[in-house]
Amino acid sequence: MIVTTERLQLREMNMEDTDNLMKIFSDPEAMTYYPSTKTKEEAEKWIAWTLNNYASFGVGLWIVEDKHTGEFLGQCGIVPQKVEEKVEMEIGYLFARSVWGNGYATEAALACKQYGLEVLAYPKMVSLIDLHNQPSIKVAERIGMKRESILYKWDKDNYVYACYQ
Template identity: 65%
Template sequence: MSLSIMSTERLLLREMTKGDVGHLLTIFSDPEAMHYYPSTKDEKQTIDWIDWTLANYTRFGVGLWIVEDKMTGAFLGQCGIVPQEIDGNIEMEIGYLFVRSVWGNGYATEAALACKNYGFEQIKLTKVISLTDVNNLPSIKVAERIGRKKEKTIKKWGKEVHVYFASL
């Protein structure tokens, strides 16, 4: 049984487990959902992703969490707080990635806002960021909807990425 982290009006966010490989592959194997990532992921890369996430839980006390429909338990995507290196410093990023069939329902905004509040209220972060591909307008809109402002544009993962931030 995985640990529930938080819930919103419509969503439950819980810890990722090794049993989530199939769920995550619905996103990772979809070329459109993965358009702003370097490539799609196969099963082994998905297991590596879960291992990275579990290591973040241990090392930082946060990571990406599985997002489920609160009423049905259906897998919707992942959202959480992950460490990212920016200009030689570790910053905490709110990251999100959802199954394409549920895009446009406000789930990313709802989950990201819950993670932002969790970061400030529960774990006492003073700043959270989001990294968005400069061409990923839906992700940029999510960052802006939850009150983050563009701080700068950097080169990361071999491309131009906006750094959005919110602070207390």
């Protein structure tokens, strides 16, 4: 386990998580702010990319599960992102639509923020959020992040939210 909260546990993902991740990646509504849905092969590449982040940076997206039942809820974690020619540590989150509205994204993102700032001692963390993604904007604001700028990345404008030690 990487991080636990009152309701959640975050653990490293592995190839056995492909089918659960496909619950998100194959859902057009859940993937609204991504370029497109993903195939199973693309999900496996996503996991391989995440495993590489673990090996290279010691962090990445983690699987979020219900602490008591083990139910798959989504993914949340810390991802290195290039922001204006500098690598920043981003808090990212993406949850299955079936569990939206329960506060899981906020709870998991807050745990990642605390882990990054307090345990890993990152001086700054960011979240890059599509200008129209109101649910993600609310999560960032609920965990105390502040909007700093707009960054063109992934062929679109994104808000840069940040928090500091």
